[in-house]
Amino acid sequence: MLLGAGLVAALAAWELRGHARPLVSGSAKAHALAGSVSHHGPVPGQYVPPPDVVGDALxxxxxxVALAVLPAAAGIACAAALTRRLFTGRRPALGMTPRLVFAALxxxxxxxxxAAVAGAALGxxxxxxxxxxSAVQVLRTTFVGAxxxxxxxxxxxRTSVPEVSADHPAPDDRAGRPRTLTHAQA
Structure with a gap:
């Protein structure tokens, strides 16, 4: 799951980085108003390059990626847990339906x-x-990848409960009937 979360985070960062634009910075406006620009004066709404940490692609x-990897891991883990809960007990979750539900979630x-990383990190x-x-592209790619x-x-x-061997039978209940082990007990 961590590998999948890392791939989702890298994909999200790649998509967001491709759409990032230079920002109008307050320091550039103040610098322009101080008169250290050319003799034409400041140009209203002029875009300036982003700060170094935003401008440096790496x-x-x-x-x-670091900002997105933990929420992505939590989202994938929640998707797996919810899918498992939805499809456990009815019949073995071996078909394509549980896999498609997991991929969609x-x-x-x-x-x-x-979308959250875009709002928090790039403003x-x-x-x-x-x-x-970017979110739709990440959704499509993640679905296909999942x-x-x-x-x-x-x-x-886990798709099946492990078999109880003859060497370690399940304990009997108080009435003397054999008791089956639950998934958590096995």
Whole structure:
């Protein structure tokens, strides 16, 4: 799950970084008003390059990934737990339906993490429309990746209760009937 969360965080950072714009900084406006600009004076609404940490692609990418990885891991874990809870007990969760539900929930959480990171880390450097576009792209890619990962690696939950061996039978209940072990006891 951590590998998946790292990939989701890297994808979200990549998408958001692609939509980030330079910001009008307050220090540039003050600098322009102080008269240290050319003889033409300050240009209203002039865009200036972002600060170094935002302008440096590697530092920004690493920072966005670090900010997104924990919420992405929590979202994927919650998606797996909810899917397991929905499909446990009815019949074994081996079909494609639980995997598709897990992929949809994981993709939805990845899109929410992308939008939250855009608002928290980039502020007005990314417009709401660009943030939504990034979130939708992350949603689509995460859904496809989760479907492929669960098809190849299996679902991120245990699909069957381990068999009780003859050497260690299940204890009897008070009435003398054999008791079956629950998943948590096994």
């Amino acid at each position: 530092a920004n990418q690493v920072g966005l 994981a993709a939805l959480s990845a899109a929410l993490v992308t 007005s450097a990314v417009t709401a429309l660009d943030s939504l576009e 479907v492929l990962a669960t098809a190849v690696l299996g679902p991120p939950w």
